[in-house]
Amino acid sequence: MSFSNIFLRPFHTSKECYHIIKMSxxxxxxxxxxxxxxxxxxxxxxxxxVYNKKGVGTxxxxxxxxxxxEKKKGILVGVKKHQxxxxxxxxTNNIVLIDDTGTPLGNRIHVPIPxxxxxxxxxxxxxxxxxxxxxxxxxxxxx
Amino acid sequence: xxxxxYRQCLVEKHFxxxxxxxxxxxxxxxxxxxxxxxxxxxxxxxEPEKRSIKLEQRFIYPEFLPDPKIEWRNSIRERLERQDMLxxxxxxxxxxxxxxxxxAVTSFTPHSTSKKNRFLGxxxxxxxxGLRATFVLRNIIDNLGTEVAYHLYDxxxxxxxxxxxxxxxxxxxxxxxxxxxxxxxxxxxxxxVILPDNTPIPVxxxxxxxxxxxxxxxxxxxxxxxxxxxxxMTLISDKMKMQIAKHQKPWEKYDLMKQYRxxxxxxxxxxxxxEVYSQLHQLELGKKKSKRIxxxxxxxxxx
Numbered sequence: 001m002s003f004s005n006i007f008l009r010p011f012h013t014s015k016e017c018y019h020i021i022k023m024s025x026x027x028x029x030x031x032x033x034x035x036x037x038x039x040x041x042x043x044x045x046x047x048x049x050v051y052n053k054k055g056v057g058t059x060x061x062x063x064x065x066x067x068x069x070e071k072k073k074g075i076l077v078g079v080k081k082h083q084x085x086x087x088x089x090x091x092t093n094n095i096v097l098i099d100d101t102g103t104p105l106g107n108r109i110h111v112p113i114p115x116x117x118x119x120x121x122x123x124x125x126x127x128x129x130x131x132x133x134x135x136x137x138x139x140x141x142x143x
Numbered sequence: 144x145x146x147x148x149y150r151q152c153l154v155e156k157h158f159x160x161x162x163x164x165x166x167x168x169x170x171x172x173x174x175x176x177x178x179x180x181x182x183x184x185x186x187x188x189x190e191p192e193k194r195s196i197k198l199e200q201r202f203i204y205p206e207f208l209p210d211p212k213i214e215w216r217n218s219i220r221e222r223l224e225r226q227d228m229l230x231x232x233x234x235x236x237x238x239x240x241x242x243x244x245x246x247a248v249t250s251f252t253p254h255s256t257s258k259k260n261r262f263l264g265x266x267x268x269x270x271x272x273g274l275r276a277t278f279v280l281r282n283i284i285d286n287l288g289t290e291v292a293y294h295l296y297d298x299x300x301x302x303x304x305x306x307x308x309x310x311x312x313x314x315x316x317x318x319x320x321x322x323x324x325x326x327x328x329x330x331x332x333x334x335x336v337i338l339p340d341n342t343p344i345p346v347x348x349x350x351x352x353x354x355x356x357x358x359x360x361x362x363x364x365x366x367x368x369x370x371x372x373x374x375x376m377t378l379i380s381d382k383m384k385m386q387i388a389k390h391q392k393p394w395e396k397y398d399l400m401k402q403y404r405x406x407x408x409x410x411x412x413x414x415x416x417x418e419v420y421s422q423l424h425q426l427e428l429g430k431k432k433s434k435r436i437x438x439x440x441x442x443x444x445x446x
Contacts, residue, residue: 084292085277085292085297086292086293086297087291088262088291089289089290089291089292090288090289090290091289092287110285111285111287112287112289115252115254115255115260116252118255119253140285141285142255142260143260143262143284143289
C-alpha cells in the first residue's frame with residue numbers, strides 16, 4: 001500500500017462497534033401503530049438521545065427517538081454490539097416504544113428479549129415514578 | 144512445518160533405535176517397513192495406542208493446550224488451571240464438540256422465575272485456552288438472529304448437551320450472520336441425534352448462500368470453504384473483485400515463525416496430555432457407564 005493511499009482514505013478501517021449513540025438507526029419490534037408504519041415505510045427511528053451517563057446505549061437503556069417526525073421514548077430490548085458471556089447478542093438493535101409513564105404503545109413484542117431485562121427494568125422502576133415492567137408483560141419470548 | 148521437520152527427525156531416530164527390536168519381532172512386521180515416513184508407523188514402534196490417542200486429544204480438548212503467546216506462558220498457572228478444569232469436568236459432563244455442532248446449554252440465571260435458561264444453537268466459534276475457553280452459539284429465534292457466548296468452565300452452567308455432533312469446513316462460522324436464515328435456524332425442541340460408538344465425526348459440507356450486501360465481514364477476501372463462492376461473486380462489485388488479489392497473503396503459508404508462534408510444540412502437547420490423560424480417560428469411562436445405565440429401559444409386560 002502506498003503512502004499517499006493512507007491519507008486519501010475517506011473512511012476508517014477499524015471494525016465497527018455497533019454502539020447505539022445519537023443518530024443511530026433502530027428497529028421497532030412492537031406492534032404500535034407508529035412503529036409499524038415507520039418500519040413499513042422504510043423510515044426506521046433515529047436515536048436522538050440516550051438517557052445514561054455514557055451516551056452509548058445498551059440493553060435496558062431508555063432512548064429518545066425521532067420517528068416519522070415525532071419524538072418518542074423507547075427502551076432498548078436487544079442490541080447488536082458485543083456482549084459479555086451469557087448475555088444474548090442480536091442481529092438488530094431493537095426498541096419498544098413507551099410513553100412518559102412507561103406504558104408500551106403496542107401490546108405485543110414479536111421478537112425474543114433477553115431474560116436479564118427483567119431484573120434491569122425492575123431496578124429502574126420506582127414506586128411513584130415510571131413503571132417499565134409493563135414491557136415484560138407484553139413480551140412473547142425470553143432468551 | 145516445524146512439527147513436520149520434528150517428525151522427520153523422530154522417524155530417523157526411531158529407525159536407528161528400533162532396528163534392533165524390529166529384528167526381534169516377526170518377519171512380516173519388518174517387511175511392511177518401506178513407508179517409514181508415515182505417522183502410523185511411528186506409532187507402531189513406540190507406545191502403540193497411547194501416542195495416537197494423545198495427539199488426537201488436541202482436537203477433542205483444545206482448551207487443555209495453553210495460549211502459545213510466549214509473554215503469557217506460565218507453567219505453574221497452566222498446571223493449576225488444568226487441575227481446576229479436571230475438577231470441573233468431574234462435576235458436569237462437558238461433551239466433545241466442534242465448530243458446527245448443534246448444542247444446547249442450560250444455565251442458571253437469577254433473572255427468570257424458573258431460575259434456568261436453555262439456549263440451543265449451532266456452535267460458530269470455539270476459542271480461548273484453559274479456564275477462559277469460550278464458545279458461541281447462534282440460532283434464529285422468531286426470525287431474529289440471536290447469539291450467546293458461554294464460558295466452557297462457567298460454574299453456572301448446569302448442562303451442556305450435544306444435539307447433533309458434526310464438523311463444518313471452517314474453524315469459525317461468523318459468515319452465518321450474513322447467510323440466508325435457513326442455515327442457522329434450528330427448532331428449540333430439537334431431538335438429539337446419537338452417533339454409534341467409534342464412528343468418525345461427520346463433516347457437514349454445506350456451502351452457504353450469502354444475503355446481498357452489506358455484510359459484517361469482507362467475506363470475498365477470505366478463503367472460507369463453507370461459502371458458495373460462485374454466488375458470492377455475483378453479489379460484489381467489480382471494484383471489490385479487483386481488490387481480492389491485492390489483499391491476499393500467499394506468503395503466509397511459508398512463514399515458519401508465524402506458524403511456530405501460533406502453535407504449541409508437539410513435545411509439549413504430549414507432555415500436557417500425558418499429565419491429564421489418565422483422569423480424562425477415567426471421566427470418559429464414567430460417562431460411558433452412566434450413559435449405559437440411562438439407556439437401559441425396563442421391558443414392559445405384554446398381556
